[in-house]
Amino acid sequence: MASAKTQKVDVRPDKTVIRALALGGLLGGGGECAVDVKDGKIVRIRPFHYDWKYDPESFRPWKVTRNGKTYRPLFKSVPGPYSLAYKKRAYSPNRIKYPLIRVDWDPNGERNPQNRGKSKYRRISWDEATTIIANEIRRIHKQYGPLAIMVQGDGHGECKTINTPHGHSGRLFDMMGGFTQQVRNPDSWEGWYWGSKHVWGQGIQGMMDPSANLLKDIVENADMILFWGCDPERTPWAFDGQMASRLCYWWSEIGIKSVYICPDLNYGAAVHADKWIPVLPNTDAALQLAIIYVWLTEGTYKKDYVATHAVGMDKVADYVLGKEDGIPKTPEWASKKCGVPEWTIKALAREWAKKTTSIAHYFGGSYVRGPFSHEPGRLEVILLGMQGLGGPGVHQWQITYTGMPRAEGLRSTRFFNPQLSERLTKPVATTIRAWGKQLIPKTWIQQAIENPPLTFYGSGAIEIPTEDQFVKYTYPIDKEKGGTEIHMIWTDTPCRLTCWNHGNWTVEAFRNPKIECVVAQHPWLENDCLLADIILPSNTTFEVEDIVTNVRQGVNFHSIAIMEQAIHPIGESKSDYEVVLEVAKKLGLGEKFSENKTTYDLQKQVFDDMEIHHLISWEEFYNKKYFVFPTAKDWENDPPGFRKFYEDPKKNPLKTPSGLLEFSSERLAKHFPDDKERPPIPKWIEKSETHDERISSERAKMFPLLLMSNHGRWRTHAQGDDISWTREVPTCKVLGKDGYKYEPVWINPVDAEKRGIKDGDIVKVFNERGIVLCGARVWERVRPGVAYVDHGARYDPIIPGWVDRGGAINTIAPYGVSSRNAVGQATSGYLVDVQKVTEKDYEEWRKMDPEAFDAAFKRPYDPASGLRFDAWVVDEDCVESIGKEAK
């Protein structure tokens, strides 16, 4: 006792550095943290206190009030748990420490494409790796032309700026005559992007825009908020933190009713809902149509507003009332499809008509990512339009991500920070824009490889005008323009097979012999890396010197920060920028690529691009390492959302051909007269040439459950599946009796009992497209008729392309895209069954491919953090050393 009382420990770090540890990537920051470093190791990660070096009064903190109660932002960040646990990712046993080459891929001999996803790797030097890659690039360019190389900027990554992931290789190939670009579709916005845009114009990926000053207007005017497929206790963690949670509690305090419409009792509903309406996955359109039916028949919508602000109400009314097809879209009709009792549908419609109501989202999960997702996307806008969209308290709100009080001196809050100059944004443009000479939508990579040529309408680029959806594209483009099929792929931060549509087909396509070389760059040996021939180890945010602009809304205060290097690179890893620079050097393009600019030069360039010299000098900023933007003095005067359109639609037209809300789209009618899946007015599509995924289907006899998939709570898409501390949470993983930690599948006790499934059982989730093993979570947090698995778990093939043990549910998502003229992904609301895994199953799988089966069960595996680097590498030395480092 005496010893303990007299001894003290020195808890002070050697240095504290700033990081943005949300995982939205793409330049926008968020999840700000202070990282304490001692003796070259990360000691702790903690919320960032904005007032560390500033007087908080200088931030001019905002406030909103209602019923005498006041909400104010905190003077610290509120990061989600995986941001706080992020040091586990730097030291993960799954880190790639050295460049790797697939053991049976010989660029001068047999390439064995059929073994991608199956063969292991061996260590090579940076010199060897970059020489091979440079030679392959030269060979491919000579043999097929530059467009034979495809750049996959791919999905999701860390918040870095100079060293951002997502496609520095695009910048390099651009210097060499161009490249084929995989265009990332708006994977979290599909229904709004392919649907809502045709009703209210461009929006932000189709979500409501203008979208300023919504918080204040909703706080002051709304009586009810519909959280439609929205989980405020999950997705905000990925982009900025937990302010949405604080607001939801406060809304309950001030008497705003929270209604959750979703198949699962999601994490928000679990703690905030006044009412949970469990709807069957991807049947929201039926529910929405029935609400319109009630409003039409009872006359409880804003007819004057519709008359002056919208076109096509008559056509919608004809369809809903059954004049068009003889089927009135009554609550009774809808109830059979969506599983919500008729009386509850009517009650919802009436409550909505009576109360000032906004709809909340935070990106779309199941609700806007199913087959025909443009239909609920469009119907949502019609519903808001029928209740006077833009009026006090009537909005669609991406809660905290838009509509927050404006900051002084910050010109844009778009997630990719358009203020930054081209040199810095180009790598990210490889993901969000369509600037490659030849384009392939990400949803159609497998089609492009397996079944060329392709034609499609709309590139699907996240940042592109609505009109693009009427442009016809072909792949390959004309030969005279350099068109060619792709023969080499460079993938950066890969996660296609676990985050996009029908991953099993991705595996098959990557094994096509016409793909001669696959290069991957990533910090962790996971997912599509396992399909690569050469793997280059990039490093994590802790290992780089960088700068971040925390411009995304949802942070308590916007800021910009120098991110000093926290720790030395793990192994031989290099930053995402340096990885490409090394290859550029081998191609004689080193100086052209680097422009001889240092990190310091580029940090200064970011500062200059932000044009904040009038607020703080570069010297003071660089010395203090961060700057907090003050709230604009006049923010309260910003017109909320569509208010100007609401007040005078003629003077403030929308970006639609008519300038009004287009409940019926003439453009869709003109360009796609025969489209039965996305007709001019939104409809309920039972089945079509693209999808047959309803419970009315013949297939439902074999696969009677509707699979629902959302963004994971414990990951951002595929990021963060290896954090041993989140993997202890019961909703993150289920420890199977075989010692493996499985991705959970939620099923209702009613469905579980029918199948003899108990909580904790190892089960298979399956359809004709494959089998995914999961751990059963049997509980009341999901309605009957549904199997719920989040996307993004790391792929761990038992039989590559057929059976997965890792829980990568999107491997069995539909082949088809949103619909024939909308190349979005359809990764939720499809048919599956769930059954216990039996010994017979294992025997059968082993018979199918004994080699792959045995390898899967012999691979080193660590239940705490999951998959391991050494499982796929045949090199004793590197296996041992990475084990030590991890400890």
Added chain:
Amino acid sequence: MKAFVIDVGICNGCYACQIACKDEHVGNDWTPYAKPQPDTGQFWMRLTEHIRGTVPKVKMHYIPILCQHCREAPCIKSCPINAIYRRDDGIVIIDPQKCTGCKSCVDSCPYDAIFFNEDLNIAQKCTGCTHLLDSGEWKVPRCVDVCPTEAIKFGEEEELKDLIAKAEVLKPERGCKPRVYYLRIPKKFIAGTVYDPVEKEVVIGAKCTLTDSKGRSRTATTDGFGDFWFEGLEVGTYNLKIEAKGFATKTFEKLNTEKDINLGDIPLSR
């Protein structure tokens, strides 16, 4: 004396507290306060999950559980070599240099808040992050700093006395007199949706009367969704009467709230 007050009513279940505790103690050696915590399996701050009801009347809450820093700490009494002590500020510490690994304290704790580290052969638990507080650089433990909703509060008992007056402690019957206090731990509920099976409409404004075994009654009125909720119920037996104009009265007898009760969609006959 230091105390924690935890408001369960605003705990969103994000696990930041549990994870920050690991961030502070796994791989970091704060002897003489604590030796490193194993990477997994120990929860000096442990979130527990509670799901109540059935679809679609389901509610959830989370309770963060840590060492309760008891005034009458059984662990102190259980330790045969006096390796566990209470500091002047009330925080209870297991001296990691003195502990001989007899495990008596692990068994003695009614809150399952003490863990045994097989590798180091010592018992371990929450230290209140006293290594940080003593440094003068920190005012609150890690779990408090990271809590996004400020559900976990820490400070002098005197400063927190207004909250403590409204709070409860866990397992009071054990007589440990914890210095961790809880606000708004939910009790049981009885809920349902009342509807008219002929018109296929919810019944709004139905008067629901709930009577406990001692004859005490409370009422609720169905809302715009036809829903009624009786929350904050003690475990016991209740009778429920639902009355609405134009409908026959409906009664439920001997509803036992051992578990929360969703009566589902309740049809009223005319």
